[in-house]
Amino acid sequence: MNRGSAGWWLSLPALLLISVFFLLPVVAGLLLSFTDFDLYALADGANLRIIGFDNYRTLLDTPIFWQALGNTAEFVVLGVPLSLCASLGAALLLDSRLARFKPLLRTALFAPVVTTLVAVALVWRYLLHTRYGIFNDLLAHVGLGPVDWLGDAHWSMPSIVLLAVWKNFGYNMIILLAALQAIPEDLHEAARVEGAGAWTRLRHVTLPMLAPTLALVAIVTVSGYFQLFAEPYVMTQGGPLQSTVSVLYYMFEQGFSWWKLGYASSVAFVLFALVLLFTALQLRLTRRLGQA
Numbered sequence: 001m002n003r004g005s006a007g008w009w010l011s012l013p014a015l016l017l018i019s020v021f022f023l024l025p026v027v028a029g030l031l032l033s034f035t036d037f038d039l040y041a042l043a044d045g046a047n048l049r050i051i052g053f054d055n056y057r058t059l060l061d062t063p064i065f066w067q068a069l070g071n072t073a074e075f076v077v078l079g080v081p082l083s084l085c086a087s088l089g090a091a092l093l094l095d096s097r098l099a100r101f102k103p104l105l106r107t108a109l110f111a112p113v114v115t116t117l118v119a120v121a122l123v124w125r126y127l128l129h130t131r132y133g134i135f136n137d138l139l140a141h142v143g144l145g146p147v148d149w150l151g152d153a154h155w156s157m158p159s160i161v162l163l164a165v166w167k168n169f170g171y172n173m174i175i176l177l178a179a180l181q182a183i184p185e186d187l188h189e190a191a192r193v194e195g196a197g198a199w200t201r202l203r204h205v206t207l208p209m210l211a212p213t214l215a216l217v218a219i220v221t222v223s224g225y226f227q228l229f230a231e232p233y234v235m236t237q238g239g240p241l242q243s244t245v246s247v248l249y250y251m252f253e254q255g256f257s258w259w260k261l262g263y264a265s266s267v268a269f270v271l272f273a274l275v276l277l278f279t280a281l282q283l284r285l286t287r288r289l290g291q292a
Contacts, residue, residue, distance in 0.1 A: 033265035055266035087172035
């Protein structure tokens, strides 16, 4: 047996698991999106009909879907830059010589990532409380009136963004910290000898060396933020006035509240197409910037 055959045989168990638990459900979901599978079809398979692209046409003609898509886009546009900036800032802090008790600080900054979202949501609901919340207490100290963070349609999505950024930035921080520590110290020493200050070294040494890692982190963050669900589900249940309904939340409601499983599958594959499109655009932009 040659080395190539041995590699395939060793990979076979993992490939079988991937096929059974990933590829087959994906294919089944795609086929389901071309049917009117609902609660009646679940009770009796004879009620199942193949309807072609009707689910997709209905989806594109539904105003709430476009609102959910707009809410998701707002979350991505606001959340991704904030998350990347927070992750990079925290990584730079942990990599600097000024930071003390680095293991403790690293653990504290990463703790929200592994904390249960329900527990985090309970804390944040208190922080954002209109009457007793710390945020409004801080506003009162500077002479500003209270804000209904979760009950006002203008502030509900920014509040969800803040929660998501605080909870998730630690994951990217660890990746960026590892990339920072892999930068040769000789480059920084050479820049110091040339008289470069901290800001100049950041622009011309650190960020160029971090570019591939930043591109990876950006792609992962965008694809993850497009799948917004848990935060609005726990914090606002899609309100107020459907201002925090995301595409994934809309899919969940259609599939598991109204049991329109065929229609919900079409929502899932439209979201998949959007994530694939934005990922391809990011990869293309990254390659162009790398060649420039």
